[in-house]
Amino acid sequence: MTLADPDNFGLQCQGVSHWFGENKVLFDLNLEVQAGQFVGLVGPSGCGKSTLLRAILGTHPPLKGRILTMQNGRLANADRPGRDRGIVYQKYSLYPFLTALDNVALGLKLDQTTTAFRWLNWTGWAKKRREFRDRAGAFLEKVGLGQAMHLYPSQMSGGMQQRVAIAQALIMEPEIILLDEPFGALDEATREELQEMLLRLYEENAEVKAAGGKPPYTLIIVTHELNEAIRVGDRLVGLSQYWDWKADGHERSPGATVVYDKAVPVFRPDERPEYALFDDIRREIRKYVYNPEVLQQRDKHINVGPTR
Amino acid sequence: MIGRPITRAKAVLLSVLSVLLLLAGYTWMSHRQHQVNPNDTTIPSWSQLAEGVKKFTQPDRKGERWVVEDSLATGERLAMGLALGIVFGFLIGMLMGCIAPVEAFLQPPISLLAKVPQTAALAVYFVFFGTGMEMYVAMISFGIIPALAVTVYLAVKEIPAEMLDKAYTLGASAFEVATEVVFKQVLPKFIDAVRLSIGPAIVFLIAAEMVVGDVGFGYRIRLQFKLSNMNVVYPYLALLAGFGFLLDYGFRMLQFKLCPWYQSHTK
Numbered sequence: 001m002t003l004a005d006p007d008n009f010g011l012q013c014q015g016v017s018h019w020f021g022e023n024k025v026l027f028d029l030n031l032e033v034q035a036g037q038f039v040g041l042v043g044p045s046g047c048g049k050s051t052l053l054r055a056i057l058g059t060h061p062p063l064k065g066r067i068l069t070m071q072n073g074r075l076a077n078a079d080r081p082g083r084d085r086g087i088v089y090q091k092y093s094l095y096p097f098l099t100a101l102d103n104v105a106l107g108l109k110l111d112q113t114t115t116a117f118r119w120l121n122w123t124g125w126a127k128k129r130r131e132f133r134d135r136a137g138a139f140l141e142k143v144g145l146g147q148a149m150h151l152y153p154s155q156m157s158g159g160m161q162q163r164v165a166i167a168q169a170l171i172m173e174p175e176i177i178l179l180d181e182p183f184g185a186l187d188e189a190t191r192e193e194l195q196e197m198l199l200r201l202y203e204e205n206a207e208v209k210a211a212g213g214k215p216p217y218t219l220i221i222v223t224h225e226l227n228e229a230i231r232v233g234d235r236l237v238g239l240s241q242y243w244d245w246k247a248d249g250h251e252r253s254p255g256a257t258v259v260y261d262k263a264v265p266v267f268r269p270d271e272r273p274e275y276a277l278f279d280d281i282r283r284e285i286r287k288y289v290y291n292p293e294v295l296q297q298r299d300k301h302i303n304v305g306p307t308r
Numbered sequence: 309m310i311g312r313p314i315t316r317a318k319a320v321l322l323s324v325l326s327v328l329l330l331l332a333g334y335t336w337m338s339h340r341q342h343q344v345n346p347n348d349t350t351i352p353s354w355s356q357l358a359e360g361v362k363k364f365t366q367p368d369r370k371g372e373r374w375v376v377e378d379s380l381a382t383g384e385r386l387a388m389g390l391a392l393g394i395v396f397g398f399l400i401g402m403l404m405g406c407i408a409p410v411e412a413f414l415q416p417p418i419s420l421l422a423k424v425p426q427t428a429a430l431a432v433y434f435v436f437f438g439t440g441m442e443m444y445v446a447m448i449s450f451g452i453i454p455a456l457a458v459t460v461y462l463a464v465k466e467i468p469a470e471m472l473d474k475a476y477t478l479g480a481s482a483f484e485v486a487t488e489v490v491f492k493q494v495l496p497k498f499i500d501a502v503r504l505s506i507g508p509a510i511v512f513l514i515a516a517e518m519v520v521g522d523v524g525f526g527y528r529i530r531l532q533f534k535l536s537n538m539n540v541v542y543p544y545l546a547l548l549a550g551f552g553f554l555l556d557y558g559f560r561m562l563q564f565k566l567c568p569w570y571q572s573h574t575k
Contacts, residue, residue, distance in 0.1 A: 059473050081476035092470035097492045097569045106488075111479030115487065152569045172478060 009075070010035045010218040011056065011176050015065035018051055019255065025051050026062065027245075027255035031237065033176065036205045036215025038198070040229025040264070041222045043239035044290050047256040049222045052239065053180055056220070057081050070175045083111055086169030086177040090184045093165035094153040100164045101149040105129075105136035107172045136171060143167050143197060159190035163197065170201075170217070177219040183228065191228070192273075198232050199269040226285060230278050236264045238289035243298045260289050261302040352539040360539025364528070374528060375547070381524040383551075385441065386513055389448025393509070394502055397453040401460025402494070406486055411461070422454035426508070427515045439520040444513060451512045452505040459501035463494040496570035499563040503556050510552055 010033035018026040025048040033039055043049050054060040056067055061079040069078045069085060078085065087093075094103050109118075109132055118125045140149055143163055153161055162182055169177050183191045198219070205215035223229050229236055238260030245254055264281060267273060287294050288301050338351045352360065364374040400418070403410045426447060433450075437443035467490060475485045517526025525548055532540040563570065 057473065057477070059469075081473050083477060083479040085477055087474060087477050089470045089474070092468040093474060095471065095489065095492070097495075097567065107478035110475065110484055110488065115481075115484055154569070169477070174477070 007214040008035050009070050009175075010037060011220075012068040012075075013052075013056070013065065014068070016052070016055060016062040016067060017064035017255065018048070018055060018060075018062045024253060024255035026055075027257045029065070029239075029257045031258055031261075033218060033220065035175075035218050036209060037218055037235055038202055038233045039220045040233030040236045041220055041239060042224070042226060042229050042236065042285060042289065043256065044242070044292075045224075047239045047241055049239055050180065053178055053220070053222055056176075057085055057087055057178060083107070083172055084175045086172055086174035088162070088165045088169050088177065088179045088182045090181045093168065094161055096153050099150050099152055100140060100145060100156065100160075101133055101136050103153070103164055104139055104168050104171055105132040107168060108132040108135060111172065136167075139167050139171050140164070157190075158186050159194060162186065162194060166194075166197065173216065175218065177217065179219060179221040179223075181223055182221065184224070191225075195228060195232050196269040199267060202232075202234070202266065203269060226282050227273070227275055227278055230264050230281055231267055231273050233264055234266045235261070236281065236285070237261050238285055238301075240289045242289070242292045242295055244295040246295075247297065257298055259296070259298050259301060260285060263303065349536045350538055352542070356539045357543065360537065361543050363537075364540055364543070377523055378525050378528050378544075379547075379551075381521075382513065382517065382526070385444040385517075385524070386448065386509060388441070389445045389513065390452070390502075390506070390509055392445055393449035393452040393456065393505070396449065397456025398460055398498060400453065401457040401498075402464065402486065402490065404457065404461040405464025405494075406490060414457075418454050418457055421450070422458065426451040426512045430516060430519060433516070434520065443520075444516055447512050447516055448509045452509050455505055455508075456498070456501050460494055460498055463497045464490055467493050496563055496567040499559055499567070503559045506552055506555050506559075510548065514548075 011031070012033075013029055013031040016026055016029040016031075017024075029052065041049055041052070051060070055062045056069075056078060058067075058078045058081040061067070061077075067078040068075045069082075070076075071078075071082055071084045081087075094100075095106065098106060109129070112132075113125065113128055137146075137149060140146060143166070145160065145163055145167070148156055148160055148164070151160075153164070156164070166179075166182070183194050186194065198221075201217045201219075205217050209215050221229065221232055237258055239256050240259045241253055241256040243257065243259045248254075262281075265277070284301070288296060334351075335354070338353050341348045341351045342353055349356065364378075367373055400414060404414050404418075405411070430447070433443050433447045437446045471489060471493070472485055475489045480488060513524075514526035514529070517524040518530040521527035525544060529541050529544050532538075532544075
């Protein structure tokens with residue numbers, strides 16, 4: 001299968017560069033994500049993970065290069081946020097003025113009805129709203145939040161909030177979901193629970209794939225926790241400004257780019273992660289992605305990476 | 309101890325006590341004044357007050373009950389002025405918060421206007437709007453618009469960019485981001501601002517009525533004060549206070565009804 005196949009396409013970043021004045025952030029970044037992949041994105045602080053994520057989201061398009069996503073069945077530039085890309089932030093993902101149920105139903109409402117319809121066709125809207133709420137309710141049940149449906153975000157724990165935020169993004173069935181440090185503010189136990197929730201989605205992917213369908217969930221998770229990236233992802237991408245740019249003929253660092261891209265083992269949701277197994281991967285990442293002293297050729301540790 | 313809560317019963321008891329103290333203090337002051345001068349009208353006794361109340365609740369020579377015609381006149385002016393000010397204050401604040409050119413264009417006049425004391429600008433309103441209904445409405449609405457607009461504008465600016473970006477990923481149009489996210493997020497703060505603007509609105513109105521009114525609370529209070537009828541002035545003040553309190557209470561209930569999330573949010 002190739003990326004050109006619409007049933008396989010997730011995301012494509014082509015030669016993406018970004019800078020803020022003199023401050024070079026991203027340089028000639030190429031990244032291809034296939035449908036159904038769970039990409040763990042890691043890198044030292046200041047390497048531009050957030051810049052890349054915002055570029056993919058479309059709120060801050062890159063100054064050079066382009067980012068393609070599947071929009072309404074065809075490839076298009078992701079130069080503005082759209083319903084084909086979902087996002088879960090560390091905070092501010094949920095609307096404080098809506099209950100869990102309405103937060104999840106909001107996307108259906110905004111996507112499938114217009115303001116004119118809601119304001120003018122009251123009975124039609126009432127019917128639609130019931131339908132959206134039923135769907136949102138069923139979805140919340142599925143992620144184990146049946147009890148919390150009518151709570152406002154301020155009445156929920158951090159873990160519940162992020163669970164709802166993920167449901168809110170998932171119900172839109174976006175082509176790709178971006179998670180920006182989604183569990184950064186949670187305690188260890190809650191974190192693991194939510195990782196399991198994501199792994200269950202990965203299992204669902206595998207089932208659909210086995211039946212010959214397009215895997216429904218594709219995601220990029222940005223995290224500073226290496227273990228989390230390894231456990232949740234089936235692929236680990238390292239973004240770093242520490243690579244041998246001198247050999248490429250640059251006088252000053254041109255910015256961060258992908259220096260590490262390898263498949264990582266896949267775990268079942270109920271599997272207790274054996275963190276000791278992660279040690280080899282972590283050692284490699286620490287050395288080639290995080291260590292400013294070790295400068296290697298940018299594509300030396302790219303096994304999965306873009307088919308150039 | 310600081311911040312330690314007391315029981316509900318104690319809280320009620322203390323509230324009642326404070327009102328009783330106020331009434332007792334008044335009675336004592338009035339009593340002392342009447343020992344010096346039995347015909348005193350500056351601090352009327354309770355029976356004199358009852359006479360005053362009778363005066364403004366019974367039909368006068370023209371068959372009008374003062375309290376009714378004053379309430380209707382003042383109420384109508386206040387309602388129109390507040391309504392206009394609320395609508396425009398909100399719209400201007402929303403537009404300033406959401407659209408950068410509007411923000412740049414309106415910020416100077418709004419911040420300047422906010423600094424002009426309305427009561428000092430009375431003459432300007434007389435010149436531009438005469439002394440009729442238009443003048444009262446203009447004075448109240450122009451008086452509260454700057455503060456309301458600035459509150460809304462700042463509240464819009466406070467919304468994290470993430471919340472707005474998120475809405476686009478859920479399929480919202482720019483208009484829907486304004487109506488479904490910004491509006492709902494700003495609403496409770498706006499209602500708080502409206503509550504705070506009721507006080508100034510009444511001040512502006514009463515001041516204008518005192519100068520040019522021929523009916524209304526301000527007019528009546530000034531007239532009766534000139535005649536030293538403090539037994540009418542004091543009950544009128546109490547009525548005004550009650551009026552303002554009810555209005556404030558109404559808006560608080562409205563906020564409770566429209567933004568139930570805000571109660572638990574601010575806790």
